[in-house]
Amino acid sequence: MLLTVEGTSAGYSGVDVIRELDLHIDKGEVVALLGPNGAGKTTTLLALAGVLAPTSGRILYRGAPLRGALHQRARQGISYISEQGSVFSRLTTLANLRLGPGSVTDALALFPELEPLLKRRGGLLSGGEQRMLALARSLAGKPDLLLVDELSLGLAPLIVTRLLERLRAAADAGTAVLIVEQHASQVLSVSDRGYVLSRGRLSMSGTGAELLASSSVLRQAYLGAGAGQPAG
Incomplete structure (x- = not known):
């Protein structure tokens, strides 16, 4: 397994936004990270990129603890957009x-x-x-691992399709891709697997096809996370 996240929590100013998160991604996969605004998607990427330090749990990269700031992780083959x-x-x-x-x-x-x-x-x-x-x-x-946050934000559908096709091709060539995306149906159509976050916790996971066929995934991807939930 290229990247393994085990029981990881992280947040801001002492308040955890993601809690006890477990996920993994291997070489050649596109993995979608879905959920409503405030669910903890961006916070997850920031913790993986080295911008935020987890408050608990561990992150393993090629079987070893992943440490260091963003520029240090870049030298290990991790890229963040x-x-x-x-x-x-x-x-x-x-x-x-x-x-x-x-x-x-x-x-x-x-x-x-x-x-x-x-x-x-x-x-x-x-x-x-x-x-x-x-x-x-x-x-x-x-890169061995590419972390992408909201690729399609404000873009026309044809441009989004072009970008996602390029990500799929990169994965087929060996790059692992973890992508945060609000356009659930589009990203799941090119994803091997996906995770759905709700209020900072993992609420659902499955193959891209399984999640694409589930109407509850689309509801959780677009509905709000509730009052008082920090952005993420």
Whole structure:
């Protein structure tokens, strides 16, 4: 197993947002992390990326405890794309790609749409182009584990399909992908497995096909988490 999360809790200012979470992901899988706003999805990714320190439990990577900050985990083959897209707005598309762990050539092979935009600043790209840029930069480095937060936020369905197809192809080439996504039906259509969080706890899990066929999954993915629940 590439990544194993055992009984892990984490949160902010002494208040746990995720509680006793158990999940796993192996090489070549796309695993969806679903749930309503405030369920703890982003908090889970931040704990795995090294931005938040768990308050209990353990996270194993290749069978050993996973420790260190985000930049240290990057050297271990872990890449993280935040909800904001991880694009440097004042740098050109080309400069953004050069900051990645892979080659510009490999990045452009993944998303040829970026080639005419190489001289344009990241902040002037459309939302879809920024997500392509962030994904191309990460995938060009061939990470072992890619953590992605809200890939489709504010994007047209055709762009979302393009991005998810590229993630599926990366997984088929060996990258493990854990993706937080509100568009449950779209992400489950390319996922091997999925987990549903509710109020910081795991409420359901199954194959992508099983969860896609369950109407309760869609309800839990879109309904609110309740009053007083911290964002996550």
